[in-house]
Amino acid sequence: MKKKTIYILAFSGAAILAAVLIGGTVLLTRDSSKPALEGGVTIQGAAAINNLLAGIPQQGNALGKPTAPVTLVEYADLQCPYCARVAVGDFPALVRDYVRTGRVRVIFNGLSFVGPDSLTALDTALAAGKQGRLWHVVQLLYANQGTENTGWVTEDLLRSVGKAVPGLDVDSMLAGRSATDVASARAAAQQSANTAGVRGTPTFAVGRTNGILSVVDTQSVRGAIDSALAG
Amino acid sequence: MRLRIAIGALALVGAGIAAYLTVTKLSHVSPVCPTGGCATVERSKYAELAGIPVAMFGLLAYLGVFTSALRREELAVAAGAAIAVAGVAYGAYLLVVQLAVIEAVCTWCVASDVVVVLLAVLAVARIRQSPS
Numbered sequence: 079m080k081k082k083t084i085y086i087l088a089f090s091g092a093a094i095l096a097a098v099l100i101g102g103t104v105l106l107t108r109d110s111s112k113p114a115l116e117g118g119v120t121i122q123g124a125a126a127i128n129n130l131l132a133g134i135p136q137q138g139n140a141l142g143k144p145t146a147p148v149t150l151v152e153y154a155d156l157q158c159p160y161c162a163r164v165a166v167g168d169f170p171a172l173v174r175d176y177v178r179t180g181r182v183r184v185i186f187n188g189l190s191f192v193g194p195d196s197l198t199a200l201d202t203a204l205a206a207g208k209q210g211r212l213w214h215v216v217q218l219l220y221a222n223q224g225t226e227n228t229g230w231v232t233e234d235l236l237r238s239v240g241k242a243v244p245g246l247d248v249d250s251m252l253a254g255r256s257a258t259d260v261a262s263a264r265a266a267a268q269q270s271a272n273t274a275g276v277r278g279t280p281t282f283a284v285g286r287t288n289g290i291l292s293v294v295d296t297q298s299v300r301g302a303i304d305s306a307l308a309g
Numbered sequence: 310m311r312l313r314i315a316i317g318a319l320a321l322v323g324a325g326i327a328a329y330l331t332v333t334k335l336s337h338v339s340p341v342c343p344t345g346g347c348a349t350v351e352r353s354k355y356a357e358l359a360g361i362p363v364a365m366f367g368l369l370a371y372l373g374v375f376t377s378a379l380r381r382e383e384l385a386v387a388a389g390a391a392i393a394v395a396g397v398a399y400g401a402y403l404l405v406v407q408l409a410v411i412e413a414v415c416t417w418c419v420a421s422d423v424v425v426v427l428l429a430v431l432a433v434a435r436i437r438q439s440p441s
Contacts, residue, residue, distance in 0.1 A: 079383040084436050087384070091391030096398035099358075099366070103402070107354050132412060209349060210413070245411035247352040 119234045123166075123221035124242035127214060130170050132244075134178055136210040139263065141173075142183035148176075148306040150299065151185045151291060153271050153281040156199035156219050157192040157226050161280045164296055165220035176303055183287065186216055187267035189279060193227035202236050204263050205254035206246060214243040215251075312435045316389065316428060317378035323424040324371035330364035330417055346413030353411045355403065363403070367421060370396050374428055386439055390432035396425040 135143060150172075154161040176182035188203060190196035199219050206215040218239045224230025233252075240248035254260065274283055274293055284302040285291035286309065294302040333340040334356060340347040350356060356363055370392050377389030400422040407414050 081436065081439060084383050084387045084390075084439060087387035088390035088433070088436060089394065091387065092394035092398070095391060095395035099395065099399045100402045102358055103355065103363075106358060209352060245349055245353045245413060247354070250352055 119232070119238040121218060121222055121238050121242045124218060126170075127217045127221065128242075128244055130173055131213055131217070134173070136207075136213055138207045139186045139188070139204070139212055139267070140183055141186070141213045142177040143180045144183065146177075146180055146183035147287055148182045148303055149185060149285060149287045149291065150176075150182055150303060151187055151270070151274075151283040153187045153189055153267075153274070153276045153279055153283075155189050155192045155196050155279045156203065156216065156231075157196045157223070158279045159223070159226075160296075162220040162223045164280050165217055168296075168299070169217075172300070172303075181307055182303055184213075186212060187270050188216075188264065189268060189271055189276070190264070191279075195224075195227055195229065195231040198231045198236075200264060201255040201260050202231075202239075202251065204260045205251045205257070206240070206243070207263070208254055208257075208259070209246055209251065211243050211246045211251075214246070215239055218242060312431055312438060313378045316431050316435065317375055319424055319428050319431065320371045320375035320378060323421055323428065324368055324375065326417055326421045326424065327364050327367035327371055330421075331362050331368055334362040334364055340415075340417060342416055344414055344416050346407070346411075347415040347417055349413035350407055350411055350415035350418065355406050355411065367396070374432070377432075383439060386432075386435055390429070390436055393425060393429040393432040397422075397429045400425050 131141070134141060137144070154165075172182070172184075177184060186203070188200040190200045203212050203215045203219065206212050219231075222235065222239065236252065237248055240246050240251050271281075274281070274291075276293075280296060281293060282296065282299050282302075283291035283293045284299065284306055286306055292302070330340060330351070334351055340351060342348065358366065373392045374389050374396075377385040377392070379385075400418075403418065404414075404422060407418065
């Protein structure tokens with residue numbers, strides 16, 4: 079066999095193999111990479127949320143670099159309309175200005191006092207936290223929030239939300255909700271809320287990382303962050 | 310001869326990495342990971358193709374290249390190079406997916422990428438060396 083023939087055989091074989099593998103992967107992963115439409119539930123805001131959170135480190139219920147000098151804790155219920163308003167309204171700018179720049183780390187302390195839908199939603203978000211995707215699920219649930227205690231947190235909705243999150247294993251998230259670490263994370267957030275004297279949601283607490291955090295009202299969050307950064 | 314030994318040895322290193330990732334994937338265990346992204350990548354939908362772990366395809370590919378290094382036929386030389394070059398292309402595609410879609414990088418996958426690039430270089434060099 080001539081050397082040229084070996085080259086042709088090798089590179090045409092490589093091209094065919096690569097085309098089959100890459101083409102197969104693109105085809106087989108195509109449908110679920112589109113945000114939306116499982117069981118007829120359309121998810122709003124996925125592109126903007128994925129873009130907002132892309133590349134920011136997440137660990138459990140924390141968003142942002144662990145080395146950030148200031149910590150912002152949010153106590154919230156995923157069914158609370160005011161929480162959703164803050165999440166969709168003020169939060170993206172906070173992420174862009176403070177979290178993405180590595181200056182603030184945000185902790186989501188989810189509560190579930192509004193009703194059963196709160197609990198289902200919260201456990202799902204905490205289970206997503208095990209894959210470093212809690213904040214994606216939280217923001218998507220806020221962006222697609224239904225009326226309180228109407229049973230709007232359906233399995234279809236949660237599955238569709240999960241599918242809209244890049245790199246999230248939806249089955250693993252849904253199965254992980256019943257794990258004891260989810261229940262203990264939920265209990266820890268409740269304990270933290272009790273200690274901080276949280277009476278309603280959303281409630282924010284701001285301070286230097288590993289220092290004492292002060293509870294502030296929603297309008298004062300930005301000012302409190304600036305003060306903490308300056309101090 | 311040296312090239313064949315180098316290809317065979319590298320293919321075994323790659324097979325070891327792929328075997329480790331296949332076992333962790335099939336047994337639902339998080340791989341040991343310096344960057345923390347391996348489990349995220351391994352749990353993503355890109356880690357399987359038609360229900361088969363992608364790492365298992367890698368393992369078969371490395372074993373294929375190893376077998377080609379054992380043989381002297383021109384067809385084996387061509388096949389070894391074809392698998393290694395295709396591995397580089399698929400590895401590059403998966404690296405882009407890790408960075409742009411999954412937003413997590415699996416260190417073991419990157420290690421495998423390095424091995425397959427070296428293998429491709431050696432496999433093409435083997436064609437150059439072959440008598441025409």
